[in-house]
Amino acid sequence: MKSFKIALAQFSPHIGNLEANAQKMLEQANEAKKQHADLIIFPELSILGYPAEDLLLRPSLNQRTQQAFEQLREIKDIVLVFGFVNETEDGQRFNSAAVMKDGNILGIYNKQNLPNYAVFDEKRYFDEGHQHLVFEYLGHKFGVLICEDLWSLPTVQQLAQLNVETALVLNASPYEVGKPQHRVQTMTELAKQLHLNVVYVNQVGGQDDLIFDGTSFVINQAGNVALQAPTYQEGLFYAEYDAAQKHFKTAEISPALDTLAEIYQGLVLATRDYVQRSGFPGVILGLSGGIDSALTLAIAVDAIGADKVQAVMMPYTYTAQISVEDAAEQAKTLGVTFGIAEIHPIVNSFMQTLYPFFGNSPSDTTEENLQARARGTILMGLSNKFGNLVLSTGNKSELAVGYCTLYGDMVGGYAVLKDVYKTIVFELAKYRNSIADTPVIPERVITRPPSAELRPDQKDQDSLPPYEVLDAILYAYIEEDQSQEDIISKGFERAMVEKVIQLVDRNEYKRRQGALGPRISSRAFGRERRYPLVNGWKAGI
Amino acid sequence: MKSFKIALAQFSPHIGNLEANAQKMLEQANEAKKQHADLIIFPELSILGYPAEDLLLRPSLNQRTQQAFEQLREIKDIVLVFGFVNETEDGQRFNSAAVMKDGNILGIYNKQNLPNYAVFDEKRYFDEGHQHLVFEYLGHKFGVLICEDLWSLPTVQQLAQLNVETALVLNASPYEVGKPQHRVQTMTELAKQLHLNVVYVNQVGGQDDLIFDGTSFVINQAGNVALQAPTYQEGLFYAEYDAAQKHFKTAEISPALDTLAEIYQGLVLATRDYVQRSGFPGVILGLSGGIDSALTLAIAVDAIGADKVQAVMMPYTYTAQISVEDAAEQAKTLGVTFGIAEIHPIVNSFMQTLYPFFGNSPSDTTEENLQARARGTILMGLSNKFGNLVLSTGNKSELAVGYCTLYGDMVGGYAVLKDVYKTIVFELAKYRNSIADTPVIPERVITRPPSAELRPDQKDQDSLPPYEVLDAILYAYIEEDQSQEDIISKGFERAMVEKVIQLVDRNEYKRRQGALGPRISSRAFGRERRYPLVNGWKAGI
Incomplete structure (x- = not known):
């Protein structure tokens, strides 16, 4: 058991440009290594970006993903945890995370809970995973979850029952008013309830109508926030685990923004x-x-x-x-x-x-x-x-x-x-x-x-x-x-x-027929509010 | 065992106007009674219309559906098979069919296979059913299927294994070039393979970008087409079952249209x-x-x-x-x-x-x-x-x-x-x-x-x-x-x-930002081709 350092890559991908995204991930991993990080975690589907919509159905996606893997294989001496589209030989397609070290894939996790409501259409593209991924590194037991998984209590409970100490959670969680605070509050309760450290890294950047705010964080199982990355800013943020004290040391805590x-x-x-x-x-x-x-x-x-x-x-x-x-x-x-x-x-x-x-x-x-x-x-x-x-x-x-x-x-x-x-x-x-x-x-x-x-x-x-x-x-x-x-x-x-x-x-x-515009509410006029134009519904009850 | 007559209501609902749709269904059922039909079958989700998109999420939908049921309860002496949204007390929502006689619901079937590709988003709205519905009427054994169910061989095989003689299939199958003929060809093979009569009734009418062509049909288990309703025309079409010969008698066979x-x-x-x-x-x-x-x-x-x-x-x-x-x-x-x-x-x-x-x-x-x-x-x-x-x-x-x-x-x-x-x-x-x-x-x-x-x-x-x-x-x-x-x-x-x-x-x-227009191909510029606007995907492989 030893102390270690995790880099949270609050990353802004260019949707669909796998080569550029992998290149940027490579640079961030090299920077994290310079800062003596032992592990770097990227957001959900970081190689492709989120949401890629029907780009996910393009026949050459897997070939492009493999090329991006080749780029990432150049990085040595740091564990990478990143998101990618996992197309299997039997024709299934998963929203997945890979754990890679020195060019070798140590494990793959397939997202188990696929959101298909509001702005999300993941069941259009992905099959459901059914298995947890747990790995030991530096004497510490890690589990991997992807976004919606963290909001499914049974899924997180199962992971906790595998004696996992820290959940590494890859996210592409779109902004809406108050959501940055809501996430931290909910996950603080969950961390305490399940005695689990939560390392939460979120995509940042605008993508058409969606805003990804970042606001990544680390919460100790005691319920204290050890790291709070800023909202809307791309960057690398570090959390150090103190093996003696068995917790992540309190690092940068960016204050929450006022609503306006x-x-x-x-x-x-x-x-x-x-x-x-x-x-x-x-x-x-x-x-x-x-x-x-x-x-x-x-x-x-x-x-x-x-x-x-x-x-x-x-x-x-x-x-x-x-x-x-x-x-x-x-x-x-x-x-x-x-x-x-x-x-x-x-x-x-x-x-x-x-x-x-x-x-x-x-x-x-x-x-x-x-x-x-x-x-x-x-x-x-x-x-x-x-x-x-x-x-x-x-x-x-x-x-x-x-x-x-x-x-x-x-x-x-x-x-x-x-x-x-x-x-x-x-x-x-x-x-x-x-x-x-x-x-x-x-x-x-x-x-x-x-x-x-x-x-x-x-x-x-x-x-x-x-x-x-x-x-x-x-x-x-x-x-x-x-x-x-x-x-x-x-x-x-x-x-x-x-x-x-x-x-x-x-x-x-x-x-x-109107232009796209950024979504800040829980119900924007966009992909989450879908009504027929020819529509005989009468207002009333 | 006796002979009987089925009315296929090739119906054009007004999406969202449940009251008007139920009224029209009532009139059609009364007309079918005059023609001595023993059973009338309507398309998928006939009370609400298809696709109703986010109208399916409106809190008052169930109340409106119940009111439409009250309208339909007035019809006596004919079995109705129609589509509706089944919201259960435990919060599930199914794409369902009801079998009703003299105001009583004899059975409910929940669609088992929910399409969520191309123009379809059914997993956004519905839960999956897991049970077949089989009923005996006039000495004949009927099963019920809804649209995509018919294209799932395991689902239809299970139904056939329950000794069902005739599958009543409620559909809202959108048109694309050649699809009317494709359906009949595929289902002719299926009917022969599984020794099952297929009564297929399809919605008709334009709904925003989707065209529903009707082209309903009846196929005997011997593989012969007993009824072929015309393409694009609303109406009631009748199939008579001859109990002695154990088949549907050959009735109206509308010729297929040339492609143009x-x-x-x-x-x-x-x-x-x-x-x-x-x-x-x-x-x-x-x-x-x-x-x-x-x-x-x-x-x-x-x-x-x-x-x-x-x-x-x-x-x-x-x-x-x-x-x-x-x-x-x-x-x-x-x-x-x-x-x-x-x-x-x-x-x-x-x-x-x-x-x-x-x-x-x-x-x-x-x-x-x-x-x-x-x-x-x-x-x-x-x-x-x-x-x-x-x-x-x-x-x-x-x-x-x-x-x-x-x-x-x-x-x-x-x-x-x-x-x-x-x-x-x-x-x-x-x-x-x-x-x-x-x-x-x-x-x-x-x-x-x-x-x-x-x-x-x-x-x-x-x-x-x-x-x-x-x-x-x-x-x-x-x-x-x-x-x-x-x-x-x-x-x-x-x-x-x-x-x-x-x-x-x-x-x-x-x-x-362009206007809607009718879909006739397998890949229109509409709800089935969803690309991000900010998009770094490079053409090539």
Whole structure:
């Protein structure tokens, strides 16, 4: 029995690029060796990245995996525990972990519990494992688990009954608000209950709509947290086991982030990874003088730097002068490229072309949508010409009720606030201002009543309930699966609830064609909320 | 032992509208009684419809199902076999069939084999059943199976070993080219092998991107087809069992459709159901004088009638005069509303607004996209004003390689040709002309070289390989999962294959924001092809 040192590789893979991932893992293992680590553990499916979706079905995956193994075989004198796709000769495919030393595979573990709910589709790709992997190294008994396994009490109990001292847990656990703390709290109880040390390493980085927060940790069987890695940061973190004291020594304990900081930094990370890993030189967005685009701009600048961000103001008749002023002020404060493109002549030419069809029919949302689509086309034109990605600026509240224009303000490759309710947009704007000497979002943008400025003197609240009420209804319906009658019984006005739910249900088609955006809630408009478009379900019970 | 009569209800449910579905089932059962049927069998999950996706997770589903049961309890003197979601008190949820007589449930069967591949996600929603259901009625021994169960030889063997004479099989089996014939061929072999009569009833109707073709059948254990219901038609079909001869008497045998008729009629059905069940009064589409929009128009007219179809020609500088002539001719032949909207002034106003940004940068696809987006905005304006659904006209070949403009020609709620390769578009156009006295698609539209008409004298083949070659490469890559090297080894030019595959991979983001369209292949761009957008996978092996 001797003391030892474990490196937790809080790793950000590039999904699908096995060669690059293996190369980076090799570099991290070499760095860990320099720090005298005896073992390095990587996240779930670290060679391929998570979730790789139908890349998992590609016929050459196994060959690519074997090539990555060859890269990793170069590392000597340190034990590697990493995730890979294990395709067996009898045609099974497992979500697996390998234990490798000096180029030899000492053991393979196949994940036993395959999540197939919410954002997870693992049963589409994987077979279930049925056996534990336990190994002794440096006089210490280790077991291996993969993500969902740790949340299955019977699985962990079985491992504990094999006299395992430390569970090495490989994870790709997506972020949602409060989840970093929730994991540590739950696993503290589990460690105590089963007398098991838990070494938990999580993937980090944005992958399409999913944010992986890292926040890896080590918990001793006594229930004390020995290591808490930071949220959202890639890096190597070390835990030293003291054989005499039979515990992991207390090492770096990164403080948990406040909720608003946690959300804000998550959006920044997701945006950065989406833009950079898609190979865009920068981003462009429409700045309206409103709070959604103001917050999106701040996030974009924090994600990739002001020199890579272009903002365009596209005023029309109904745009208030203060909107133009506030947009210009924010662009100047943040130091981004700023331009103004008038859309009057464009909207007029559409109106003239459509006049023979429309005749004297009264104005309605059609004309408002023309404004939004003129703006969308300008942004896409600038994107096409110069290569920057268009960021869409709509929030969750307006996407929920369809208060947005398909092919208009919805254009873009990434919708930064897609999963952020309007009430939280305000909080995040205030939060971002609070952490800077100079507020990056003009105060007036936060305090003036929200307006889409598509009609004279229009205010959002003319046609929608106040956002505090709207968001409460939406949260109950979307996140909590409450029925219309449930929500009404909580004291909300019947007509208002009926209208909101009808809008949510009817606007599924818009969301289906909308851009991806980072998920921060337990029920985002994305891969975890799957409704048919042709759908006769009636709201009610 | 006596003779009896079974009604096969080739049923088209309205997904999610349990009350309406139960009402329709009640009417069908009453009609079957009038025809002296002893038993009526409905498709898989007939009360709810298939696939209901996350409606299956709604807390009130069970209450709604129970209400539908109450509706069905009114039917006396006929045995009902129908599909429903069975939520048990211990929290399990099954894809089930009930056998009901005179309001009493005689037995419940829980589906044992849950497909979770391709377009199927049943493990997201259901638990697996583990028990067969066998019942005796009129001296005959029946067993019940649900869809995928029939394709599991062990499951069907077990049922046959219980001395079952006839398997009643409830299905929601989505169409793909050739599948109707494939089912009958496979089940003929199975019936003979296991000495089992097979009564196979399939859902019919379009549901978002899926087409259910019906094509229900009855096969005797001797291997002869006793009943073959037509493809794509809702209705009640009857099979009479002759107890003396111990077989189902030969009844209606609808001839199989030729491949082109099968595809064409499937697209018509899918379009009709999408438009009507979404509640649109009609459709609108841009007619370019090219073959894609010409075929889409013909399908639209066949689906919902010329009086509900509006076509708009939107010429620009590069539009040939013959395009305008051909579009007008087709609109006239088909009798649809036709209008012309010039886009010159709109494109010019965009160019003027963008000039301060673009300066003297050379023209590229940016300017072409402006034309497409001007057209898209006009169509959406007309849709917004008058309520018609925009049909998108792009085909699978161009969607595959991104030869289409996001928010331009891709606008629309339903993309009729989304899963139809360009070479098949030509075949379908000729097919449609062949079945009418007067060709509905002008001959010149079929024979002239395809062009997007976005540049002077542009032809598709200037920047793409000939469609025969392109489609062959695409089919190998998409439908057959062949790798780049596989395809090159078949004799295709390396540079061409590399370019095509790179285009397919790079344009995932466009397809992700595209409209739904009916699936006719074994690998459509839809729920069965799920790739990450941020994706470092390199083509090659």
